[in-house]
Amino acid sequence: MNMDIIKTENIVKDYILGKIKVRALNGIDLQIQKGEFVAIMGPSGSGKSTLMHILGCLDSPTDGTYYLDDVLVSKMPKASLAAVxxxxxxxxxxxxxxxxHLNILKNVELPLMYGGMSKRKRTAKAKEVLQNVGLGDRLKHKPGELSGGQRQRVAIARAIVNDPSILLADEPTGNLDSQSGGDILEIFTELHSQGNTVIIVTHDQAIASRAERIIKIKDGKIVDGNSNS
Structure with missing residues (x-):
């Protein structure tokens, strides 16, 4: 039985800068199983952020195929990608x-509002999720009234309020001190233990070591870690 939630075959991404074509990704074959905790590592310019944007359906590849939950998404138009x-x-x-300009409760409610959930239900769900990340007593605070670590907790609450299949994090502790960063990583570990698929993009080995598998990317190619056997 195929348990891959993500499967890419020969993903290529080119950017045109003036008259120059730059290849950011060069033949990415990747499989991530449902419920895995994966770190994608690479130096600046390696292509890891470009890969994250494609995996997150924020961008489409120039060539190659991407299956998300067995659905071919690499050829989808932008509107369909946004829905997925x-x-x-x-x-x-x-x-x-x-x-x-919005308090943290309303920030977390936003994805539910876009999904058409009633105000009463979305407020209750947002409160529950904020409680789960330790901010149940800060609902009326605005982001500027919180520490960096607390703001990242709000961002995590907003990310999970829709009960997504996949949680994608791009350098999630990059703006935090070591204590706050460690607390955020504990939340990701807990979310993974609850069955979520977690993918963290990072250049930090200490962060990547929390994952079950580390995929290393260099010059637009995977150089290590695509097999979880």
Whole structure:
């Protein structure tokens, strides 16, 4: 039985800079099973962020195929990609990407509002998730009134409020001190233990060591770790 939640075959991504074609990804074959905790590592410019954008349906490959939950998404138009992304994937970014003028409860409610959930239900769900990440007493605070670690907890709550199949994190502890970063990694470990597929993009070996498998990418190619056998 195929348990791959992510499967790519010969993924290529080219960018055109002026008259120059730059190949960011060069033949990526990747399999990630449902429920895995995977770290994608590589130096700056290796292609790891480009790969994350494709895996997260934020961008499409120039060539190759990408199956997400056995659905071919690599050829989908942008509107269809957005629908898949909102339903199946939660994102956590280094810079938090919270809306500063909204309190944290409303920040976390946003994905549910886009999904058409009633106000009463989405408020209850957002409160529950914020409680689970230790911020149940800060619901009316705005992001600027919180520490970096607390803001990242809000970002995680927003990422998981839709119960996505996959949680994708891009350098999630990059703007945090070591204590706050460790706390955030504990949350990811707990989410994985609950059955979530967790993919962290990082350049930090200490962070990557929390994962079950480390995939290393260099010059747009996977150089190590694609097999979990």
């Amino acid at each position: 992304r909102n339903r199946k994937i939660g994102f956590v970014f280094q810079s938090f990407n919270l809306l500063p």
